[in-house]
Amino acid sequence: MSQAMDKKVVWITGASSGIGLALTKRYLEDGWRVLASARKSGELEDLLEAFDSLTFVPFDMTDDSQIEAVHDTLSSYSAHLDCAVLNAGTCEYLDINEPDWKMMDRIMSVNFFGLVNSVEVCLPLLKKASSPHLVGVSSQAVQAAFPQAEAYGASKAAIRYFLSSLRMNLKQFNVDVTCLLPGFVDTPLTQKNTFSMPFLMSPDDAAKRMFNALESRPFEYAFPKRLTAMLWAGRHFPKLWLSMLAPKTK
Ligand SMILES: NC(=O)c1ccc[n+]([C@@H]2O[C@H](COP(=O)([O-])OP(=O)(O)OC[C@H]3O[C@@H](n4cnc5c(N)ncnc54)[C@H](OP(=O)(O)O)[C@@H]3O)[C@@H](O)[C@H]2O)c1
Numbered sequence: 001m002s003q004a005m006d007k008k009v010v011w012i013t014g015a016s017s018g019i020g021l022a023l024t025k026r027y028l029e030d031g032w033r034v035l036a037s038a039r040k041s042g043e044l045e046d047l048l049e050a051f052d053s054l055t056f057v058p059f060d061m062t063d064d065s066q067i068e069a070v071h072d073t074l075s076s077y078s079a080h081l082d083c084a085v086l087n088a089g090t091c092e093y094l095d096i097n098e099p100d101w102k103m104m105d106r107i108m109s110v111n112f113f114g115l116v117n118s119v120e121v122c123l124p125l126l127k128k129a130s131s132p133h134l135v136g137v138s139s140q141a142v143q144a145a146f147p148q149a150e151a152y153g154a155s156k157a158a159i160r161y162f163l164s165s166l167r168m169n170l171k172q173f174n175v176d177v178t179c180l181l182p183g184f185v186d187t188p189l190t191q192k193n194t195f196s197m198p199f200l201m202s203p204d205d206a207a208k209r210m211f212n213a214l215e216s217r218p219f220e221y222a223f224p225k226r227l228t229a230m231l232w233a234g235r236h237f238p239k240l241w242l243s244m245l246a247p248k249t250k
Contacts, residue, residue, distance in 0.1 A: 007033040007053060009078045013118050014088030016042035018187030022207035023085060028054055035074055061088055061114035071121045080128035086118045087137040091189050093148035104151045111155035132175045133217055136163045140183045140227055144234030147245055178214060181222035182206055199224050
């Protein structure tokens with residue numbers, strides 16, 4: 001068997017920046033073959049030059065007319081996928097003074113239906129692996145309400161439920177399913193935030209934690225634990241949480 005055939009193969013979406021880019025680097029350094037997707041290769045360019053085991057597969061996951069072609073492209077590079085990390089996503093906040101309700105649609109279309117489209121792309125290839133692992137990226141935002149996060153939080157909560165149900169259905173095919181719930185990570189997505197982000201991590205730190213945690217294939221992995229504890233308190237003392245986070249009465 002050739003060396004390339006020996007390597008485990010992972011498909012990573014949202015690989016062109018932030019967490020996905022750092023995860024791509026982590027998998028490559030660990031000797032995996034990485035099929036990396038986003039709409040544009042962006043910051044992946046340097047890694048594409050440095051690693052023969054990295055291939056860019058363009059995919060706009062909101063466009064379901066691309067599903068078959070992206071599946072075919074992935075299968076032209078590998079007959080199976082050992083792992084798929086469905087990480088791509090976006091964020092917008094609702095301004096209640098001038099609400100853009102269509103934004104709910106936009107965010108659900110990328111974060112939730114984009115992830116569902118990505119599952120449609122990769123599931124046939126995962127089923128061909130001997131011990132496949134499907135991973136989706138939700139957020140710690142689902143653990144307690146945040147102001148203005150109506151769209152983002154709802155899309156990430158939908159992902160969490162979708163994956164927990166899919167796990168039930170995929171057990172019969174031996175496909176393990178993990179839902180990742182990262183806390184605040186310093187990426188282009190959060191660099192727009194104007195509020196304070198407790199326990200902010202670098203993308204490399206987040207990718208290292210995710211990569212290590214995925215080895216044992218947990219149902220869920222929420223990190224960092226200090227934020228999980230803070231949000232647990234927010235969920236169990238909702239009136240206090242509301243008084244701390246809600247914008248003050250005008
Ligand atoms: N940063 C955080 O604090 C944090 C916390 C919890 C969860 N998360 C989640 O982690 C994931 C990665 O976030 P990040 O912070 O690393 O964000 P990021 O740096 O903005 O990266 C987002 C990635 O998603 C891709 N993407 C966006 N829209 C897409 C589309 N329609 N089709 C295909 N790819 C698309 C982008 O590439 P293109 O624009 O080229 O398509 C990019 O590669 C997201 O799901 C996010 O919700 C982030």
